[in-house]
Structure formats: C-alpha cells, structure tokens
Amino acid sequence: MPDTLSHANGERVLADLNALRAIGAYKTGVHKPTFSEPHRLSLDWLVRKLPDANLSAGIDGIGNVFGTSTKAGPKLLAGSHLESQNYAGWLDGPLGVVYALEAARVLNGDPSVKGAVEVAAWVDEEGHFGSFLGSRSYVGQVTEAEIDAARDRTNGRSMRDALREMGLAGRPRVAAEPGRHVGYIEAHIEQGDTLESGKLAIGVVTSIVGIWQYRINFVGQQNHAGTTRMAVRKDAGLALAKFCVAIGERFPSACGPRTVWTTGRITLDPGAPSIIPGGAEMLFQIRDDNPDVIARLEQLLHTMAAEANAKGPCTVAIEKIRTGAPAMMDAGFQDAIEAASKALAGGRSLRMPSGAGHDAQMLATIMPAAMLFVPSIGGISHHWTENTADADIVTGAQVFVDACRRILSG
Amino acid sequence: MPDTLSHANGERVLADLNALRAIGAYKTGVHKPTFSEPHRLSLDWLVRKLPDANLSAGIDGIGNVFGTSTKAGPKLLAGSHLESQNYAGWLDGPLGVVYALEAARVLNGDPSVKGAVEVAAWVDEEGHFGSFLGSRSYVGQVTEAEIDAARDRTNGRSMRDALREMGLAGRPRVAAEPGRHVGYIEAHIEQGDTLESGKLAIGVVTSIVGIWQYRINFVGQQNHAGTTRMAVRKDAGLALAKFCVAIGERFPSACGPRTVWTTGRITLDPGAPSIIPGGAEMLFQIRDDNPDVIARLEQLLHTMAAEANAKGPCTVAIEKIRTGAPAMMDAGFQDAIEAASKALAGGRSLRMPSGAGHDAQMLATIMPAAMLFVPSIGGISHHWTENTADADIVTGAQVFVDACRRILSG
Numbered sequence: 020m021p022d023t024l025s026h027a028n029g030e031r032v033l034a035d036l037n038a039l040r041a042i043g044a045y046k047t048g049v050h051k052p053t054f055s056e057p058h059r060l061s062l063d064w065l066v067r068k069l070p071d072a073n074l075s076a077g078i079d080g081i082g083n084v085f086g087t088s089t090k091a092g093p094k095l096l097a098g099s100h101l102e103s104q105n106y107a108g109w110l111d112g113p114l115g116v117v118y119a120l121e122a123a124r125v126l127n128g129d130p131s132v133k134g135a136v137e138v139a140a141w142v143d144e145e146g147h148f149g150s151f152l153g154s155r156s157y158v159g160q161v162t163e164a165e166i167d168a169a170r171d172r173t174n175g176r177s178m179r180d181a182l183r184e185m186g187l188a189g190r191p192r193v194a195a196e197p198g199r200h201v202g203y204i205e206a207h208i209e210q211g212d213t214l215e216s217g218k219l220a221i222g223v224v225t226s227i228v229g230i231w232q233y234r235i236n237f238v239g240q241q242n243h244a245g246t247t248r249m250a251v252r253k254d255a256g257l258a259l260a261k262f263c264v265a266i267g268e269r270f271p272s273a274c275g276p277r278t279v280w281t282t283g284r285i286t287l288d289p290g291a292p293s294i295i296p297g298g299a300e301m302l303f304q305i306r307d308d309n310p311d312v313i314a315r316l317e318q319l320l321h322t323m324a325a326e327a328n329a330k331g332p333c334t335v336a337i338e339k340i341r342t343g344a345p346a347m348m349d350a351g352f353q354d355a356i357e358a359a360s361k362a363l364a365g366g367r368s369l370r371m372p373s374g375a376g377h378d379a380q381m382l383a384t385i386m387p388a389a390m391l392f393v394p395s396i397g398g399i400s401h402h403w404t405e406n407t408a409d410a411d412i413v414t415g416a417q418v419f420v421d422a423c424r425r426i427l428s429g
Numbered sequence: 430m431p432d433t434l435s436h437a438n439g440e441r442v443l444a445d446l447n448a449l450r451a452i453g454a455y456k457t458g459v460h461k462p463t464f465s466e467p468h469r470l471s472l473d474w475l476v477r478k479l480p481d482a483n484l485s486a487g488i489d490g491i492g493n494v495f496g497t498s499t500k501a502g503p504k505l506l507a508g509s510h511l512e513s514q515n516y517a518g519w520l521d522g523p524l525g526v527v528y529a530l531e532a533a534r535v536l537n538g539d540p541s542v543k544g545a546v547e548v549a550a551w552v553d554e555e556g557h558f559g560s561f562l563g564s565r566s567y568v569g570q571v572t573e574a575e576i577d578a579a580r581d582r583t584n585g586r587s588m589r590d591a592l593r594e595m596g597l598a599g600r601p602r603v604a605a606e607p608g609r610h611v612g613y614i615e616a617h618i619e620q621g622d623t624l625e626s627g628k629l630a631i632g633v634v635t636s637i638v639g640i641w642q643y644r645i646n647f648v649g650q651q652n653h654a655g656t657t658r659m660a661v662r663k664d665a666g667l668a669l670a671k672f673c674v675a676i677g678e679r680f681p682s683a684c685g686p687r688t689v690w691t692t693g694r695i696t697l698d699p700g701a702p703s704i705i706p707g708g709a710e711m712l713f714q715i716r717d718d719n720p721d722v723i724a725r726l727e728q729l730l731h732t733m734a735a736e737a738n739a740k741g742p743c744t745v746a747i748e749k750i751r752t753g754a755p756a757m758m759d760a761g762f763q764d765a766i767e768a769a770s771k772a773l774a775g776g777r778s779l780r781m782p783s784g785a786g787h788d789a790q791m792l793a794t795i796m797p798a799a800m801l802f803v804p805s806i807g808g809i810s811h812h813w814t815e816n817t818a819d820a821d822i823v824t825g826a827q828v829f830v831d832a833c834r835r836i837l838s839g
Binding site for chain 1 (some may be wrong): 453574620623624631638640642651652653654655656657658659661664666667669670671673674675681687688689690691692693694695696697700701702703704706712714716783784786807808809811812826
C-alpha cells in the first residue's frame with residue numbers, strides 16, 4: 020500500500036470540523052444544544068459521511084449515531100459527541116467524532132489493516148437533559164423511566180417530546196454487544212493548559228478523575244440587619260465565607276499534585292439585603308484520580324467542620340451528594356498512543372489524568388478504554404473562544420489514526 | 430378630673446392588641462401582608478375604634494387610616510402600621526397604632542388636656558409593595574406613576590389591582606396639611622436586645638440610622654472546574670469570600686459603637702457546581718446615625734478593594750446603590766418621653782438610635798418627630814416568635830400617653 024493511503028488526511032479533517040462548525044455557528048464557536056435543529060443537522064451530516072468509511076450508519080432511539088462495519092477481524096470503537104454546551108466551542112466533541120471518522124476512512128478500506136474502526140457519536144455528553152445519557156444508555160445504565168423524566172435544563176422541554184420531534188420516538192436503543200469491540204478510544208481537546216504550557220502536542224490520558232461533591236450547610240440565626248448588634252449575631256453567610264477561605268488555606272498541604280476543588284454555588288437564606296442570613300449553603304466539589312487523596316481531603320473537611328462547630332457561633336454540616344470513582348484508562352492503549360506520538364509527533368506527549376468527565380468513563384465500565392488530548396489555546400473551554408491551532412489538530416489526527424492501527428494490530 | 434381618667438388603661442391596650450392578633454393569626458404571631466384580607470379587616474377594626482377617641486375615621490386612596498379631631502388646640506399625630514411581614518410578629522406595627530389610639534382615648538376627651546392626639550396607620554411600612562409607601566405618600570414623596578408600577582413582591586399582584594379589591598380605587602390620597610400638627614410620635618418594639626439586656630423599660634430614640642448599601646462585584650475567569658489547575662484559577666467566588674472575611678476583621682477598628690454591617694445576598698456566576706465562578710456579587714449594607722462613621726467605613730471599603738485589585742487575581746468594584754441620611758428625632762420630644770419614663774417607669778429608659786427604619790423617618794422630613802421603644806424578648810423580630818412581656822407593654826402605654834400629654838402641653 021502506498022504510505023499516503025494509511026495516514027490521516029489533515030485537510031479533510033479540518034474541512035469536516037469547519038463544516039460542523041458552520042452548523043449552528045455562534046461567533047467563532049457554536050450553539051448546538053442536544054436535540055436542537057443544529058444538533059439534528061450535525062447528526063445527519065455524520066450519517067451521510069459514515070459510508071465513506073465503509074460503515075453503515077444509523078441513529079438509535081436515544082439519539083446515538085453508530086457507524087458499523089462488516090469487515091472481518093477486531094473492531095475498535097471510536098467516537099465522542101456532536102452537541103455543544105450553550106454558546107460554546109467548536110471542537111469540544113466534534114474533534115473526537117471527526118478523528119474517529121478519519122480513522123475509519125483511513126483504516127477500514129486498507130486490507131493491510133486487520134479489522135475496522137467503528138464510529139459512535141454519543142448523545143448529550145454535555146448534559147442538557149441528563150448525565151452522559153448516550154454512552155450510559157449504550158453500557159446499559161439508562162432506564163426508560165429516566166428518559167421519561169428527563170427535561171432540557173434550559174427550556175424544560177421533555178426528552179420524550181424532543182425525541183419525537185427528532186423522529187426517533189419508538190426506535191430501539193442500541194446496547195453494547197458483548198465481545199464485539201477490543202476497546203474504545205476517544206480524542207478530545209484538553210480543556211486545560213497543561214499541554215500548551217509544556218509545549219506538548221499529545222496528552223495520553225491515564226485516568227478520568229472521579230468527582231466528589233458535597234453540600235455544606237451553615238445554620239446561624241436569621242435576624243434584623245439594623246437592630247441586631249454585631250456582638251450577638253450568628254451570621255451563617257459569614258461562617259460560610261470563613262469556611263471557604265479556610266479550605267483555600269488548608270487544602271494545599273493535604274492535596275495531590277493535580278487535585279482541584281471548587282465552590283461553584285453559594286446561597287444565603289433568605290438572601291435579602293436587610294436580613295442577617297440564618298442559613299447558608301455551598302456546593303463544593305473535589306476531583307482527583309486517587310481515592311486516597313480524596314479520603315484525606317474529606318477527612319480534613321470534617322476536621323474543619325468540627326473545629327468550626329466547636330468555635331461557633333454557627334453550626335456547619337457536610338453532606339456528600341456525589342461519589343465518582345475515577346475511570347482508569349487501559350495501559351496497553353496508552354502505550355499505543357504514546358508509540359504513535361513518538362512516530363508522528365516527535366514524542367511531544369505527556370501522560371496525564373483528565374480532570375473533566377467524558378463518555379470514555381462510561382465505556383471504560385465495560386471494555387478497555389483510552390483517550391488522547393490535543394492542546395487547548397489558553398486552556399479555555401466551555402466558551403465560544405475555545406480553540407486549538409490547526410497544526411495541532413492535524414498532528415492529533417495523525418497520532419489518533421496511527422494509535423487506532425496499533426491497537427487493532429495489538 | 431379624677432386621676433384614673435388621664436392614664437392609659439393597660440387591660441384595654443392588651444385586649445386591643447390581642448384582638449388585632451386574632452385577625453390573620455399565625456402560631457403566636459400573624460400573617461398579615463399589605464392588602465391581604467386580614468390586613469383589610471385590621472384597618473376596618475381601627476376605623477370602628479377611632480370614634481371611641483372622639484376622632485372621625487377614614488381610609489385614603491393609598492390605604493392610610495386617619496383619625497382626625499375637631500378639638501381646639503394643638504394636634505399631635507401618632508401612629509404606626511397594621512400590616513405585618515410574612516408570618517411574623519404580632520406587635521411590629523400594631524403596638525404603635527394601639528398606643529396612639531389609647532393616647533387619643535385618654536387625652537382627647539379630657540378637657541384639662543389642651544388639644545388632641547390624631548391617629549394614623551401608615552400602609553405598607555413592611556414594604557410588600559414598595560418602601561414606606563403610606564408615610565411617604567403623606568409627606569408628598571409618592572407619585573401616581575410609582576403606584577402604577579408597584580407590585581406585591583411575593584405574588585406579583587399590582588398595587589392598582591390590590592387597591593381596587595380593597596375598594597380604594599379612585600379615592601384621593603391624604604397629604605400632610607402644613608402647620609396642622611405640632612409633631613409626630615410613634616411607639617414600636619425595639620427589635621433588638623439592648624433594652625432587655627439592660628433591664629430597661631423604655632428606649633428614647635435619638636435618631637433613625639441611615640442605610641448605605643453597596644453592590645460589590647468581583648470579576649475573575651469562568652473556567653472548567655475539572656481541567657483548570659488551582660495555580661492558574663481566577664475564582665471570583667473565592668475572592669468574594671476573602672473580601673467578606675476581611676470586612677469582618679477590619680471594620681471593628683474603624684466603626685462606631687453601634688455601627689452594624691451585613692452581607693445579605695451572595696450570587697456566584699454562573700453558579701454551577703462544575704464551573705469556576707467567573708463573576709460574584711455581594712449586597713453589602715452599613716447602618717449608622719453618624720455620617721462621619723459611614724464616610725470612614727466607606728473609605729476603608731475602597732482601600733480594601735484597591736488592595737485586593739493590586740494583589741489579584743480577580744478584580745473588585747464597589748457601587749453605592751443606596752444612601753440613607755439618618756433622621757434625627759426632636760430633642761424636646763425626647764425630653765418629654767424621658768420625663769414620662771421617670772414619672773411612670775422608674776426612669777428605666779435609655780437614649781438610643783433605631784437601627785431599623787420606621788415611618789417616623791418620613792414624618793421627620795416635614796415635622797418634629799419622636800419614637801419610643803419597648804423591649805423585645807430575646808431581641809427577636811421579623812419572626813412569629815417576636816414578643817414583649819405584658820407588663821412592658823402596659824408600662825410602655827403609660828409612658829407613651831403621658832409623653833403625648835407633655836408634648837401637647839409643651
């Protein structure tokens with residue numbers, strides 16, 4: 020076979036990504052919520068493209084697009100998602116789908132390659148209606164009742180109505196066929212600045228971090244903001260602010276090298292300018308791929324709460340509301356990506372955990388899984404300015420296709 | 430005249446207050462929002478009672494109840510309000526109305542008393558539809574356009590609809606008649622614990638504090654809570670928490686003896702558990718009756734903001750959204766209350782500012798004004814458990830009536 024046939028076609032990859040960006044364009048990004056018209060048109064686009072990769076295409080009853088192969092030999096599943104966050108970036112999702120399509124186009128027609136790449140676009144990875152609904156459906160974790168109850172967080176439209184309007188009502192959902200795939204691989208933008216700041220081209224994902232989430236609740240005494248002397252106040256909002264600052268001071272000495280923690284929401288009760296808050300609540304999240312680190316930080320959180328309760332004047336209680344075990348990526352697949360990076364990207368790769376959640380964590384519950392990252396300019400994500408240099412997109416595609424070939428040959 | 434005729438009748442005062450508590454009762458308090466059915470019934474109750482005090486009664490086009498006298502001589506206006514906060518206390522408002530009614534009953538029929546006490550119940554002091562609408566209307570500060578735009582904060586009902594349902598649509602509003610009154614006097618529960626903790630019976634209000642309010646806005650960088658390393662974050666929520674804690678640490682050395690400050694509301698943007706807040710806002714309020722103290726604290730606030738901006742990584746901006754000049758109470762009226770307290774409460778009185786706003790601050794813009802406080806058990810207010818000992822209610826009524834007599838004789 021001539022060498023050109025078996026390499027990614029960088030121009031074709033960029034053209035495909037720009038074609039998808041033109042559907043639902045918003046500034047330099049896209050606005051393509053799950054089951055919106057631009058999302059539907061993007062799924063249709065993929066369905067029309069898959070036959071170029073010797074794949075037969077279909078959309079199942081939850082909105083997952085699959086490209087399936089009849090080629091003999093091992094099958095590697097590859098994919099990502101096509102909907103976007105609201106008014107967000109053009110590569111978050113489509114990059115992985117187009118890389119998967121490109122790998123299938125390059126490898127499936129190549130008789131020297133054993134087996135084939137099959138393609139999936141998982142629906143609603145961005146969580147407009149739920150949590151990883153498409154990939155969770157595929158691995159058997161979504162019930163009909165969950166779909167019955169799901170609604171668009173932005174406009175309240177029911178998922179059943181949306182599926183009906185998409186023409187998917189009553190269509191069966193496709194579930195994983197045991198033993199069909201040797202594994203799953205997904206490419207994605209990094210969404211952080213580790214690769215960029217290290218002048219690297221490829222992230223070899225070692226794990227997808229778990230997310231632990233806590234509701235931290237403060238109780239003081241609601242009172243009149245004018246008549247209650249400072250000395251006798253029990254201000255739950257102030258207690259919360261102190262706790263928040265203390266976390267920032269004490270977590271660094273107990274965390275791991277890549278632990279992150281975030282207070283994403285604060286609510287004061289009753290939240291009126293002239294009333295001392297009698298209650299306050301913060302949503303607090305910790306992410307790490309090492310459960311030992313999480314256990315240590317959770318212990319610290321409880322120690323701090325006990326200290327705050329002993330000191331007064333408010334009380335604090337910690338409720339764990341989400342426990343997310345990390346998903347470990349397959350060691351052999353990591354080696355394949357690293358080898359491909361050495362061959363095609365000058366070895367400018369780094370093994371790193373993913374701080375964000377991805378469909379790969381769902382696939383990892385039933386088969387070997389891997390992820391490859393490309394750099395994000397300025398580490399920006401979930402914003403329409405999200406971007407990656409064209410050269411990095413092309414390099415990533417070449418490494419991805421080569422990694423797929425290595426896995427199929429493995 | 431026999432001495433009994435010219436003193437407050439404690440049993441009658443308690444009976445009246447309990448009659449008003451029975452209208453719209455909620456636990457041991459009341460739920461009597463402005464223009465609710467229990468509020469309407471309470472206004473009707475007062476209209477029926479006013480003739481007992483030789484007053485002719487009427488309700489004006491905004492819902493103020495007036496009892497007016499034809500007796501010769503000076504007229505002292507006295508009153509408070511009859512609606513309540515939602516699910517709140519029984520005395521906040523009615524105490525001052527019933528004291529005014531009692532003073533009119535005792536003094537207006539007494540030929541040895543020069544002049545008369547006239548009674549007012551100001552509508553919506555509690556701010557369901559606006560800010561001091563009744564007393565502001567009386568002093569000429571409310572336009573028809575403001576009433577057109579006003580809506581019930583709880584249920585959105587327009588004030589025009591509410592006035593129509595009350596049978597008040599089209600009725601004229603009563604404005605102050607220049608020169609008619611020697612002044613205004615209002616009794617109220619303290620809503621703090623100063624009197625109780627000092628074992629005192631009467632608060633002689635020196636001033637009603639001004640309220641200065643600020644919107645303090647923090648700008649950081651919104652980013653992904655999983656992929657953004659701690660070292661590069663610009664977390665606007667954390668910047669807000671630090672500022673809040675710093676206020677608590679630095680204000681005490683610059684404030685006055687009775688300054689209070691409150692962060693009543695905190696909002697993080699976008700307020701999602703997995704997103705680092707790119708924006709954060711706090712509503713911050715300072716109350717004092719000394720503008721010099723306010724100026725000093727406002728300067729400190731700006732110094733702290735400049736320090737925070739110099740340090741980074743977030744920026745902070747302070748916007749003043751409310752400037753409330755304090756209302757000074759009339760010195761002669763204060764002396765009259767203090768003399769009455771010496772005569773009838775063993776001198777257990779204290780001169781003190783009011784940390785809460787009251788209709789008296791509106792009346793003070795056009796005539797001499799005064800306020801008398803009675804103790805609040807536990808300092809509790811704006812809650813259904815708000816209460817005052819019966820003995821303190823009776824003592825307060827006696828001092829109030831005597832102070833009115835002294836002012837009319839003055």
